[in-house]
Amino acid sequence: MFYREAGQFKTSYAADQQVFPILQDRIGVAVILGIAVFVVPFVANDFFLSAIAIPFLILALATIGLNVLTGYAGQLSLGTGGFMGVGAYACYKLTTIFPDVSIVVHILLSGFAAAAVGMVFGMPSLRIKGLYLAVTTLAAQFFLEWCFIRIPWLYNYNASGAIEVPGREVFGTMVTGASAGSVPRYFTVLAIVILLTVLVKNLLRGRIGRQWMMIRDMDIAAELMGVRPLYAKLSAFAVSSYLCGVAGAMFVFFYLGAAEPSAFSITLSFQVLFMAILGGLGSLVGCFFGAAFIWALPIILRAGPPMIGIPIAAETAFHVTSMIVGALIVTFLILEPHGLARLWQIGKEKLRVWPFPYA
Amino acid sequence: MNRHVDPREALSDGDGIAMGEVLLDVRNVSLRFGGVKAISDISFDIRKGEIRAIIGPNGAGKTSMLNVINGFYTPQEGSIVFRGKERQKIAPYEAAASGIARTFQNVALFKGMSTLDNIMAGRTLAMHRNFFWQLLYYGPALREEIANRRKVEEIIDFLEIQHIRKTPVGRLPYGLQKRVELGRALAAEPSLLLLDEPMAGMNLEEKEDMSRFILDVNAQFGTTIALIEHDMGVVMDISDRVVVLDYGRKIGDGTPDEVKSSQDVIDAYLGVSH
Numbered sequence: 001m002f003y004r005e006a007g008q009f010k011t012s013y014a015a016d017q018q019v020f021p022i023l024q025d026r027i028g029v030a031v032i033l034g035i036a037v038f039v040v041p042f043v044a045n046d047f048f049l050s051a052i053a054i055p056f057l058i059l060a061l062a063t064i065g066l067n068v069l070t071g072y073a074g075q076l077s078l079g080t081g082g083f084m085g086v087g088a089y090a091c092y093k094l095t096t097i098f099p100d101v102s103i104v105v106h107i108l109l110s111g112f113a114a115a116a117v118g119m120v121f122g123m124p125s126l127r128i129k130g131l132y133l134a135v136t137t138l139a140a141q142f143f144l145e146w147c148f149i150r151i152p153w154l155y156n157y158n159a160s161g162a163i164e165v166p167g168r169e170v171f172g173t174m175v176t177g178a179s180a181g182s183v184p185r186y187f188t189v190l191a192i193v194i195l196l197t198v199l200v201k202n203l204l205r206g207r208i209g210r211q212w213m214m215i216r217d218m219d220i221a222a223e224l225m226g227v228r229p230l231y232a233k234l235s236a237f238a239v240s241s242y243l244c245g246v247a248g249a250m251f252v253f254f255y256l257g258a259a260e261p262s263a264f265s266i267t268l269s270f271q272v273l274f275m276a277i278l279g280g281l282g283s284l285v286g287c288f289f290g291a292a293f294i295w296a297l298p299i300i301l302r303a304g305p306p307m308i309g310i311p312i313a314a315e316t317a318f319h320v321t322s323m324i325v326g327a328l329i330v331t332f333l334i335l336e337p338h339g340l341a342r343l344w345q346i347g348k349e350k351l352r353v354w355p356f357p358y359a
Numbered sequence: 360m361n362r363h364v365d366p367r368e369a370l371s372d373g374d375g376i377a378m379g380e381v382l383l384d385v386r387n388v389s390l391r392f393g394g395v396k397a398i399s400d401i402s403f404d405i406r407k408g409e410i411r412a413i414i415g416p417n418g419a420g421k422t423s424m425l426n427v428i429n430g431f432y433t434p435q436e437g438s439i440v441f442r443g444k445e446r447q448k449i450a451p452y453e454a455a456a457s458g459i460a461r462t463f464q465n466v467a468l469f470k471g472m473s474t475l476d477n478i479m480a481g482r483t484l485a486m487h488r489n490f491f492w493q494l495l496y497y498g499p500a501l502r503e504e505i506a507n508r509r510k511v512e513e514i515i516d517f518l519e520i521q522h523i524r525k526t527p528v529g530r531l532p533y534g535l536q537k538r539v540e541l542g543r544a545l546a547a548e549p550s551l552l553l554l555d556e557p558m559a560g561m562n563l564e565e566k567e568d569m570s571r572f573i574l575d576v577n578a579q580f581g582t583t584i585a586l587i588e589h590d591m592g593v594v595m596d597i598s599d600r601v602v603v604l605d606y607g608r609k610i611g612d613g614t615p616d617e618v619k620s621s622q623d624v625i626d627a628y629l630g631v632s633h
Contacts, residue, residue, distance in 0.1 A: 012505075203494055206493045207493060207504075210476060211483065213472055217468075221463065221467040221468070223450075224454075225460075225480055225484070226483045226484035226547070227452060227483055
């Protein structure tokens with residue numbers, strides 16, 4: 001009833017091609033952004049910001065990275081964790097080598113290291129597809145993990161083998177390291193995630209994004225339209241790995257604070273893949289749904305039952321989470337392969353014609 | 360704004376070849392898959408501005424011929440001269456860049472994309488803005504996107520598919536999918552348009568619509584068309600010249616009337632009494 005585009009006429013192609021052509025959507029996004037900027041940091045407590053909001057945003061960005069590759073360009077990847085690790089280690093090395101440069105610059109630059117590594121491991125995609133490609137990205141994952149353990153230069157010959165985040169300031173406020181508060185960290189992460197999401201959306205709705213989708217849907221026809229598979233696939237790997245790399249750097253610098261190689265294991269790859277699948281392959285908003293869902297579920301399961309008087313052991317919560325997530329993945333793959341994003345879209349379509357069943 | 364552009368002007372192909380001159384010349388092409396000879400020593404030409412039909416029984420090598428022309432297959436012998444340039448080996452994206460577009464026997468649309476995006480996809484080669492402008496989607500990139508959108512909208516108007524502009528093509532009925540695929544090929548503003556069975560599986564009304572579009576494309580945009588079709592009524596009605604293949608060999612070439620009265624062609628289609 002209230003969600004209806006009746007009377008909203010487009011008089012130019014520019015107006016028709018905007019990201020949110022419907023006024024109500026624009027209002028909705030503005031409200032969500034307003035809440036994220038003006039309400040959350042001042043209302044939420046330290047636990048919510050540090051343990052829920054910040055990792056949610058970072059993992060949403062990693063999911064966008066994977067989604068660019070798998071959901072839009074159709075190249076299955078299991079190397080997300082490794083690419084995130086490359087970003088994290090690159091950022092760590094950058095902060096060591098150029099201690100005076102702003103940490104935000106380092107974070108954004110570290111993605112390029114991941115992009116380069118991603119392009120190298122994307123080469124096989126020119127020859128192989130589907131599950132076989134997934135296996136080669138799996139090899140990338142294990143090789144990169146091995147590098148994080150065996151190349152001491154990467155962690156500055158630290159005896160513990162871990163990387164520890166130094167304290168850094170942005171505009172005179174500590175944003176990384178032990179003394180950084182959760183609010184400045186939240187704002188930095190939020191700004192980077194919003195910026196990169198907007199840029200990725202622009203790529204996706206333009207020529208390059210269309211080329212990725214052409215390769216995904218029908219590579220033979222795409223080639224006949226003039227798409228060069230080499231450029232299209234490697235650019236997808238580069239953009240995807242860039243986003244994963246930035247997410248990985250932020251994961252260590254703004255969330256973990258210190259990281260061992262095991263932080264970037266195959267488990268992380270799968271976690272991000274589940275977020276992409278549950279959220280919806282080929283959808284940006286789905287990345288946020290998927291990340292929120294998978295990240296929040298164990299926390300809710302751990303904190304929820306005690307609140308209503310049911311004691312639950314940490315291990316039980318952990319196992320129940322695994323079971324629920326597993327069941328949901330299977331359910332979604334069978335019933336709604338396009339994930340939460342598709343449900344959201346169906347909901348919006350229903351709302352548009354409400355109270356009638358169809359338009 | 361300028362919605363009343365003369366389509367001929369808007370979608371002209373400046374390839375410098377006069378109407379009626381040879382646009383594509385197939386010279387003694389042979390194609391083998393291992394021991395199977397798909398095409399044996401075939402020569403024919405396509406003149407600019409004509410509608411050229413390629414017919415023949417199943418397995419005659421018609422689709423293989425199209426695949427040779429647009430670079431999916433490389434012939435073992437012979438060569439192809441397109442717009443005065445001779446070549447034997449070409450990648451499909453190079454063929455596209457040189458002005459060859461095609462549709463497929465089994466619809467090969469991008470199923471996850473809307474009609475609009477599918478036809479925009481046909482304009483890939485007309486878009487050049489680099490990665491950084493694309494990131495911003497502003498200024499030159501936005502202008503380029505809108506200029507191409509305008510061309511695409513002309514094609515959408517031409518093919519009368521305005522109502523399905525935003526519909527994912529996977530949801531469209533077969534006849535409309537075929538039409539969108541024609542639109543996608545047209546969007547590239549090709550010099551030579553290859554149509555692989557554009558009317559397969561259509562009912563009479565859809566065939567009539569499609570025939571009308573093919574004739575209109577040819578008349579309005581001056582596009583040269585080569586089509587494979589099994590419906591002899593359609594072929595004889597709309598094509599200027601026909602080439603007939605059978606078992607990978609050329610058995611007839613000429614106007615529809617000449618081909619119809621050729622004894623070899625009649626034998627190939629009806630069989631020979633022994």
